[in-house]
Amino acid sequence: MNLTVFFVVGLLVHIVFFMSIFDIYFTSPLVHGMTPQRVPLAPPAKRLVLFVADGLRADSLLQPNANGTRRAPYIRNIIEEMGSWGVSHTRVPTESRPGHVALIAGFYEDVSAVARGWKENPVEFDSVFNESRNTWCWGSPDILPMFAKGASGDHVYTHMYSAAMEDFAAKDASKLDTWVFDEVKAFFSSAKGNESMLAKLRQEQNVFFLHLLGIDTNGHAHRPMSSEYLKNVEIVDTGVEEVVSIVEDFFDNDGKTAYIFTSDHGMTNWGTHGAGHPSETLTPLVAWGAGVQGPQRVATQHFDDRYLPEWRLENVKRLDVSQADIAPLMSSLIGVPIPLNSVGILPLEYLNNSKVFKAESMYANSLQIMEQFKVKMAQKKDTTLSVLFTPYQLLTESKQLDFIQKARSLIQQGEYDEAISVCHAMIALATEGLTYYHTYDRFFLGCSVVLGFVGWTSYVVLIILKTHAGLRKPRAPRDLAPGRIFFSVALGITLFLLVQASPWTYYIYCLLPVPIWYSVLLVSTTIPVLYIDSDFLYLLIRLASVSADTAQLGSIDFACSSLQVVSFFYRATLTVGLAVLSGWPLFSHLYTKTKAWSLAWTLVCLLLAAFPMMPVVGREPSVTLVMCAGALTVLTSACFLSMVHVALCAYVVSSTHSSLSQKQGLPLFNQLVSWMTLGEISRSDTCCTSMCEKLNIMCTFVALFPPVLSLLMFVWINLEQEATHTQGLCLQLSSFDFSDSIDITKIRQLKLDDIRRSYFFIFFIVTAFFGTGNIASINSFDPASVYCFLTVFNPFVMGALLMWKVIHFANYLNVFFIFLFSLFLIVLVISDLMALHFFFLVKDYGSWLDIGTRLEVSAPLPYPHKLLKLKGNGQENEPPFAFC
Numbered sequence: 001m002n003l004t005v006f007f008v009v010g011l012l013v014h015i016v017f018f019m020s021i022f023d024i025y026f027t028s029p030l031v032h033g034m035t036p037q038r039v040p041l042a043p044p045a046k047r048l049v050l051f052v053a054d055g056l057r058a059d060s061l062l063q064p065n066a067n068g069t070r071r072a073p074y075i076r077n078i079i080e081e082m083g084s085w086g087v088s089h090t091r092v093p094t095e096s097r098p099g100h101v102a103l104i105a106g107f108y109e110d111v112s113a114v115a116r117g118w119k120e121n122p123v124e125f126d127s128v129f130n131e132s133r134n135t136w137c138w139g140s141p142d143i144l145p146m147f148a149k150g151a152s153g154d155h156v157y158t159h160m161y162s163a164a165m166e167d168f169a170a171k172d173a174s175k176l177d178t179w180v181f182d183e184v185k186a187f188f189s190s191a192k193g194n195e196s197m198l199a200k201l202r203q204e205q206n207v208f209f210l211h212l213l214g215i216d217t218n219g220h221a222h223r224p225m226s227s228e229y230l231k232n233v234e235i236v237d238t239g240v241e242e243v244v245s246i247v248e249d250f251f252d253n254d255g256k257t258a259y260i261f262t263s264d265h266g267m268t269n270w271g272t273h274g275a276g277h278p279s280e281t282l283t284p285l286v287a288w289g290a291g292v293q294g295p296q297r298v299a300t301q302h303f304d305d306r307y308l309p310e311w312r313l314e315n316v317k318r319l320d321v322s323q324a325d326i327a328p329l330m331s332s333l334i335g336v337p338i339p340l341n342s343v344g345i346l347p348l349e350y351l352n353n354s355k356v357f358k359a360e361s362m363y364a365n366s367l368q369i370m371e372q373f374k375v376k377m378a379q380k381k382d383t384t385l386s387v388l389f390t391p392y393q394l395l396t397e398s399k400q401l402d403f404i405q406k407a408r409s410l411i412q413q414g415e416y417d418e419a420i421s422v423c424h425a426m427i428a429l430a431t432e433g434l435t436y437y438h439t440y441d442r443f444f445l446g447c448s449v450v451l452g453f454v455g456w457t458s459y460v461v462l463i464i465l466k467t468h469a470g471l472r473k474p475r476a477p478r479d480l481a482p483g484r485i486f487f488s489v490a491l492g493i494t495l496f497l498l499v500q501a502s503p504w505t506y507y508i509y510c511l512l513p514v515p516i517w518y519s520v521l522l523v524s525t526t527i528p529v530l531y532i533d534s535d536f537l538y539l540l541i542r543l544a545s546v547s548a549d550t551a552q553l554g555s556i557d558f559a560c561s562s563l564q565v566v567s568f569f570y571r572a573t574l575t576v577g578l579a580v581l582s583g584w585p586l587f588s589h590l591y592t593k594t595k596a597w598s599l600a601w602t603l604v605c606l607l608l609a610a611f612p613m614m615p616v617v618g619r620e621p622s623v624t625l626v627m628c629a630g631a632l633t634v635l636t637s638a639c640f641l642s643m644v645h646v647a648l649c650a651y652v653v654s655s656t657h658s659s660l661s662q663k664q665g666l667p668l669f670n671q672l673v674s675w676m677t678l679g680e681i682s683r684s685d686t687c688c689t690s691m692c693e694k695l696n697i698m699c700t701f702v703a704l705f706p707p708v709l710s711l712l713m714f715v716w717i718n719l720e721q722e723a724t725h726t727q728g729l730c731l732q733l734s735s736f737d738f739s740d741s742i743d744i745t746k747i748r749q750l751k752l753d754d755i756r757r758s759y760f761f762i763f764f765i766v767t768a769f770f771g772t773g774n775i776a777s778i779n780s781f782d783p784a785s786v787y788c789f790l791t792v793f794n795p796f797v798m799g800a801l802l803m804w805k806v807i808h809f810a811n812y813l814n815v816f817f818i819f820l821f822s823l824f825l826i827v828l829v830i831s832d833l834m835a836l837h838f839f840f841l842v843k844d845y846g847s848w849l850d851i852g853t854r855l856e857v858s859a860p861l862p863y864p865h866k867l868l869k870l871k872g873n874g875q876e877n878e879p880p881f882a883f884c
Contacts, residue, residue, distance in 0.1 A: 010456070010460075010828075013452065013453065013456045013512070013516070016449070016452070016508055016509070016512060017449060017452075017453050017835070017839075019505075020445065020449040020505075020509055021839075021842060023445065023503075023505050023509070024441075024442055024445045024446055024449070024842075025442075025842045027438070029434065029438045030107070030125055030341050031341070031372055031375045031376050031379065032124075032340070032375070033375050034340045034368070034371035034372055034374075034375055035371055036131070036337035036338075036340065036368075037337055037338060037364040037365075037367045037368040037371065038335065038336065038337045038338075038364060039332060039335065039357070039360050039361050039364050040360060041356070041357050041360055042335070043204075043205075043291070043332070043333060043334050043335025044256075044258070044290045044291025044333060044351075044352070044353055045256055045257060045258035045289065045290035045291045045333045045334050045335075046204045046205070046206070046254075046256040046257070046290070046334065047204070047205075047206040047207070047208070047251070047256065047257050047258070047334065048206070048207050048208070048257070048258045048259075048260065048330055048333055048334050049207075049208045049210070049243070049244070049247060049257060049258070049259045049260070049289075050103075050104075050207065050208065050209045050210070050260050050262075050330065051210050051212065051236075051240055051243075051259070051260070051261040051262070052100065052103065052209070052210070052211050052212065052262060052263060052264055053212045053215050053233075053236050053261070053262075053263045054096055054140075054143075054211065054212060054213045054215060054216040054263065054264055054265075055213075055215045055216025055217075055219045055220075055263065055264075055265065055266070055267050055273065056215050056216075056233070056236075056263035056266070056283065056284065057224060057263075057266035057267055057279055057282065057283065057284075058087050058263075058266065058282045058283055058284045058307070059279075059282075059307060059310070059311070060215075060224055060229070060230065060233055060266075061075065061233060061284045062076070062079075062284060062307075062311040062313065063307075063310055063311055064311075064312060065230075071230065071233055071234065071237075072233055072234065072236075072237035073237065074237050074238070074240060074241040075237055075240065075261060075286055078286055078288050079286055079295065079313065079316060080295060080316055081295060082288045082294065082295070083259075083286060083287050083288025083289070083292050083293075083294065083295065084286075084287050084288070084292060084293045084294070084295065084296070084317075084319055084349070084350050085284070085285065085286045085287075085295075085313075085316065085318065085319070086285050086318050086319035086320045086321060087282050087283065087284065087285065087305075087307075087318065087320045087321075088262055088263070088282075088283045088284070088285040088320075088321055088322070088323050088326065089281055089282065089283075089320060089321070089322050089323060090102070090264070090265050090266070090280070090281045090282075090283055090323045091108050091276075091281070091322075091323065092274070092275060092276045092281070093274050093275075094265035094266065094273045094274055094275065094276070094280040094281060095264075095265060095273065095274055096140075096142065096143055096216070096264050096265070097142075097143070097146070099263075099264025099265045099323065100143055100146075100147075100211075100264050101125070102264075102323040102324045102326075102327075102344075103262065103264060103323060103324075103326050103327065104127045104128050104129060104147060104209075104327060104330075104339075105125050105126065105127040105128070105327060105339050105341060105342065106127075106128075106324045106325075106326075106327030106328060106338065106339045106341065106342025106343060106344040107125070107324060107339075107341045107342055107343050107344075108323075108324060108343070125339070125340075125341050126339040126340040126341055126342075127147055127327075127339050128207065128327055128330045128331055128336065128339060129147045129148075129156050129207060129209070130147075130152060130156070130339070131331065131336040131337050131338075131339060132155070132205050132206060132207045132334070132336055133155065133203050133204065133205040133206055133336075134155050134156075134157070134200055134201075134203065134205075134206045134207070135147075135155065135156045135157070135206070135207040135208075135209060136157045136159070136187070136206075136207075136208050136209070137156065137157065137158045137159065137209040137210075137211065138158075138159045138160075138180045138183050138184055138187075138209070138210055138211065139159075139160065139161075139180055139209070139210065139211025139212065139213060140160065140161070140166070140176070140211050140213045141160040141161070141162070141163050142163075142166075143211050144158040144160055144209075144211065145158065145160075159183055159187070161176065161179050163792070164792055165179070166213065166217060166792060167792045173214050173217035173218045173221060173228070173232070174214040174218065174228075174231065174232040174235045175214070176212070176213045176214040176217060177212045177213070177214035177215070177232065177235055177236055177239060178214075178235065178239070180210050180211070180212060180239075181210075181239035181242060181243060184208075184210060184243055184246070185242070185243075185246055188246050188247070188250050191250075192250070201250075202251075204334070204335070205334050205335060205336050206334075207330075207334070208247070210243065212236055212239075214232050214235070214236070215229065215232045215233060215236065216267070218232045219267045219271055220267075220271050220272075221271075222271075223269065223270065223271045224267050224268075224269060224271065224279075225269060240261060244259060255289075255290055256290050257289050257290055258287070258288075258289040258290045258291055258292055258330075258333040258334065259287065259288050259289045259292075260285070260286070260287045260326065260329070260330065261284070261285075261286040261287075262283060262284060262285045262286070262326060263283035263284060264283070265280055265281075265283060266278075266279050266280045266281065266282060266283055267279060267280060268280060278305065282305065282307075283323075285319075285321060285326065287329070287350055290333070291332075291333045291351060291352055291353060292333070292350060292351070292352055293349065293350055293351060293352040294352065295316050295317070296316070296317035297315055297316065297317070298315060298316070298317045299315070300314065301314065301317065301318060303318065303320075319347065319349045319350060321347045321350075322344065322345070324342065324343055324344035325344040325345050325346065325347050326344065327339055327342050327344050328342060328344045328345070328346040328361075328365050329344075329346060329347055329350055329351075332346055332351065332361045333351075337368075338364065338365060338368045340368070340371075340372070341372065342368065342369075343369060343372075343431060343434075345365065345424070345427060346361055346362055346365045348361070348362065348420070355416040355417075356411070356416060358416065358420065359410075359411050359416040359419045359420055359423075360411065362419070362420045362423040362424070363407055363408070363411060363419065363423055365423065365427065366403075366407065366423035366424075366426040366427050366430070367404070369426075369427050369430045369431065369434075370400065370403075370404070370426060370430050372430070372434060373395065373400075373430040373433045373434055373437075374400070376433075376434055376437040376438065377391065377392070377433070377437055379437075380437045380440050382501070383500050383501050383502065384440075384500060385499065385500060392432075392433040392436045392437065394429050394432065394433070395429045395430065395432075395433045403422065403425070403426045403429075404426075406422055407419050407422045407423055407426065410422060445506070445509055446839075446840075448509045448510045448512075448513065449509050449839075450836065450839065451513040451517075452509070452512040452513035452516055453832065453835075453836055453839075454836065455513055455516035455517045455519075455520055456516050456832070457829055457832045457833065457836070458520050459516065459519055459520050459523060460825055460828060460829050460832075461829055462520065462523045462524060463523065463825070464825055464826065464829070466523065482518065482521055483518065486514050486515075486517070486518045489514055490511055490514045493510050493511055493514070494507065494511065497510060564577070564759075564762055564763055564766055564834065567612075567766055567770065568766075568770075568838065571612045571613075571770050572612055572613055573612075574609070574612035574766065574767050574770060574771065575609040575610070575612045575613055577763060577767075578605045578606070578608055578609035578612075578767065579605070579606065579609055581605050581760075581763070582601065582602040582605035582606050582609075583602070584601070585597075585598035585601055585602065585719065586598075588723065590719060590722060590723060593722055594718075594719070594722045597715060597718050597719050597722065598719070600715045601712075601715045601716070601719055604708065604711050604712045604715055605712065607708055608705075608708050608709060608712055608767070608771070611705055611708075611771045612767070612770065612771055652670045652673050652674060652788055653788060655667060655670055656670045656788050666788075666790070670788060671788070671789065671790070674788040674789045675789060705771055709764075709767075709768060709771070712764075713764070716760070716764075720757065723753070754823060754826060755826060757823060758823055758826040758827045758830060759830065761823070761827055762827055762830055762831060762834075
C-alpha cells in the first residue's frame with residue numbers, strides 16, 4: 001500500500017466510523033402507516049386559537065412587577081377567573097423548531113435532524129395542523145413553512161413577514177408581534193365581506209396559530225430582565241386580549257372557541273437558550289374557552305421549583321404538563337385525530353367534560369401510541385430472520401389484545417377511572433417497546449463498526465512498529481488460504497444481509513472489517529514481535545536499552561493521556577493537566593539547560609490553567625477585556641501592519657458595542673472590516689486573534705485566551721528545539737514507507753519522546769477546544785457573539801461563525817508546530833483510541849450544553865419515559881451534553 005492509498009483508505013474508514021453514529025444512535029424513530037385515532041364523541045370546541053410566545057419564560061409572564069402590579073393583566077385574569085394554567089416542561093434542545101414540533105406534532109425532536117439542521121423537516125410528520133380542517137398561521141418564516149410543507153393537501157395557510165425584519169439590532173423588535181396582531185385583525189375584518197372565506201371560517205375543526213417572535217428577539221438582544229423584553233410581554237398580553245375579542249365577536253360569542261397560550265422555550269438571564277437550565281425549560285401554559293376546565297381553588301400546593309409564592313398563585317391549582325402533551329389536548333378539544341407520531345399523554349385535568357369523554361379520549365390516546373408500536377414491531381420483524389427475532393416480551397401480540405379489550409370493556413361497564421388507569425399502563429409499555437425496537441440493531445451495528453475501527457488502529461500500529469521500531473523480517477511466501485477464508489466470510493455476511501433486506505449502509509459497516517483485518521494479517525507476518533522465536537529476545541534487548549529518563553517521560557505520558565479522556569467529562573481536569581505539564585522541564589532536565597524557557601513554560605501553563613475553570617457560556621458583556629486582549633496582542637506583535645490590524649479590530653468591537661447599545665444598528669464600516677478580517681484569517685495568526693476578539697464580545701475572559709495560548713505554543717516550540725539539541729538527534733522522524741525494501745539504518749528509530757510530543761499535541765488541541773467553550777455554546781444560541789458581522793437573523797451564517805469561535809483555537813497548533821508525518825500517525829492512533837472510547841458513551845437523550853463537562857452526545861429521545869435528570873456540574877445545574 002503506497003502513501004496515497006493509505007491516506008484515502010484512512011479517510012474512508014474514519015468517515016464510515018463517524019457516519020455510523022447517525023445510523024446507530026441518531027436514526028429517525030418516526031414510523032408511518034398508522035391508523036388515525038379519534039374520539040367517537042362530539043368535541044366541546046369548534047375551533048382553536050393557539051398563541052405561542054417564542055422565548056417566553058414562565059416567570060417573565062407570571063411574576064408581578066417590582067411595584068406589585070401585574071405584568072400581563074389579561075392572561076393573569078384568565079388564570080384566576082376563566083381557565084386552567086400550569087408550567088409546560090420543555091426538553092432539550094430548547095430551540096424554536098424542536099419546541100414547536102413538540103407543541104403541534106406531539107413528539108420530541110426527531111434526532112436524525114441533528115445531521116440536517118433544524119430548519120427543514122428531516123422526515124414528513126403528522127401534526128394537529130395537518131389533521132385540522134383548515135389552519136391559518138401568522139408569524140416567522142423560520143417556523144411556519146415546516147408545518148405547511150408537512151401537511152397533506154392545501155389547507156394550511158401561512159402569512160409571514162420577511163426574514164429581514166428579524167434584526168437583533170432593531171430599535172423595536174416587538175414590531176414582529178404587532179405585525180402578527182395587525183394581520184390577524186385585518187384577516188377577520190376582510191373575511192366578513194368574503195362569502196367563501198366566511199364559509200371556511202365557520203366550519204368545525206379549524207385552527208388559528210399566532211407565532212410571536214418579538215419576545216425571543218428582544219431577549220437575545222437585551223436579556224430577559226431588560227425593559228424591552230418585559231415591555232414586549234405587556235404588548236403580547238394586550239394583543240392576545242384584542243385577538244380574543246375579535247374572534248369572539250366574529251363568531252357571535254357562540255362559546256365554541258378554545259384558546260391556548262404557551263411558549264416553545266424559555267431563556268437564560270444572559271439571553272441564550274438551547275440547553276436544560278430551568279429558565280429555558282419552564283414555560284407557561286394557559287388554556288381557556290370551550291371544553292377547558294375553569295380555575296380550581298386549593299388551600300396549598302407544593303412544587304420543587306418554589307415559584308408559586310413569587311407568582312402569588314398558591315391558591316389556584318397549577319397543572320404541569322410535558323410539552324408534547326399539549327398536542328393531544330388540542331386534538332381532544334376540537335375533535336381531530338391525535339397526530340400519528342405523537343407520544344404526548346392527554347392531560348385530563350385540563351378538560352371540562354364528562355367522565356366518558358375523558359375515558360374515550362384516553363383510550364384513543366393509548367391506541368394511537370399502540371399503533372406506532374405495532375408498526376415499529378412489524379417493520380423490525382420483516383427485516384429480521386424469524387429465528388433471530390426477539391419480541392418485546394412485556395407487550396406481545398396477545399398482551400396488546402388483552403389491554404385493548406380490557407380498556408374497552410371497562411368503558412362499556414362505566415368504570416371510567418379504571419379504564420383510564422389501564423390506558424396509562426398501556427401507553428407506558430408501548431413507549432418502552434418503541435425504544436426497544438428503535439434500538440434493536442444497535443448492538444449488532446456497534447460491534448461491526450468497532451471491529452473495523454480496531455482493525456484499522458491495529459494496522460497503523462503495526463506499520464509504525466515495522467518502519468520505526470526496527471522490528472521487521474523478510475516476508476514469507478504468500479499463503480492463499482487466509483485470502484480464501486476472508487473472502488468466504490465476506491460472502492457469508494453479504495448473503496446474511498440480503499436475506500434480512502438490510503439497508504445499504506449495513507453492508508459497509510459489516511463488510512469493512514474483512515479487508516482491514518486481512519491487511520492486518522499480511523502486515524503482521526513481517527514483524528517478529530508477533531512470534532515467539534529467537535527474534536523475541538532481540539526485542540527484549542531493545543526495550544531494555546531505553547533510558548531511565550525516557551521511561552519517566554513515558555509514565556508522565558500515560559498520566560496525561562488519561563487526563564485527556566477525563567477532560568471530555570470534566571473540563572476542570574484540563575487545569576490539573578496543565579498544572580502537571582508545568583513541571584515537564586524539571587522531569588526532563590531541560591531546566592538545567594535553559595532556565596529562562598523552562599520558567600516561561602511553567603508560568604504560562606499555570607496561567608492557561610485558569611481558563612478551563614471558567615463557565616462555558618459568557619454571562620455578561622465585557623468590551624474592556626476584549627480591548628485588553630487586543631492591547632496584549634499589539635504589544636506582542638513584531639509586525640507593524642499586524643499591530644495596526646489588531647488595533648483596528650479592537651476599535652470595531654468597541655464601536656459596534658456602542659452603536660448597538662444606542663440602538664443605532666450595525667455601522668457599515670464595522671461590518672466590512674469584520675468580514676475582511678474573516679477573509680484574511682488563513683494568512684495570519686494575528687488575524688485569528690482579531691477574529692477571536694470579535695467573536696467573544698459577550699465573554700468576560702475568553703478574549704484573553706488566544707494570546708496566552710499563542711505564547712504557550714511559542715515557548716513549547718523553543719523547548720522542543722532545546723530537547724532535540726540535547727539529545728543530539730540528526731535524523732528526523734519524517735519519513736514513512738510501507739514497502740519491505742527500505743533501509744532501516746536511514747530512519748531514526750521511534751523513541752518515547754516522540755510519543756510524549758504526540759500526547760502534548762493532542763492535549764493542547766483538547767485545551768484549545770474546551771479551554772473556554774464548546775460545541776454546545778453554538779446550540780446555546782447567543783447572537784451577540786456575531787454582531788460585528790450581521791444582526792439580521794440567519795441561522796446558517798451565524799452558526800458557521802459560532803462554530804469558528806469554538807474551533808479556531810486549534811489553528812494555533814498548526815501555525816506554531818511543524819508536525820512530522822510519523823508523529824501524525826502516533827497522534828492518529830491515540831486519537832482513534834480516544835474516539836473508540838467515546839463511541840460507547842454516545843447518548844441520544846440529554847442536553848446540548850457542557851460538552852467538556854460530560855460526554856453525552858445528545859439529542860432528546862422522542863419517547864416520554866426517557867426523562868431528563870439534571871446533574872450538578874458547576875454550571876447552575878445545567879444538564880450535560882457533548883458531541884463526539
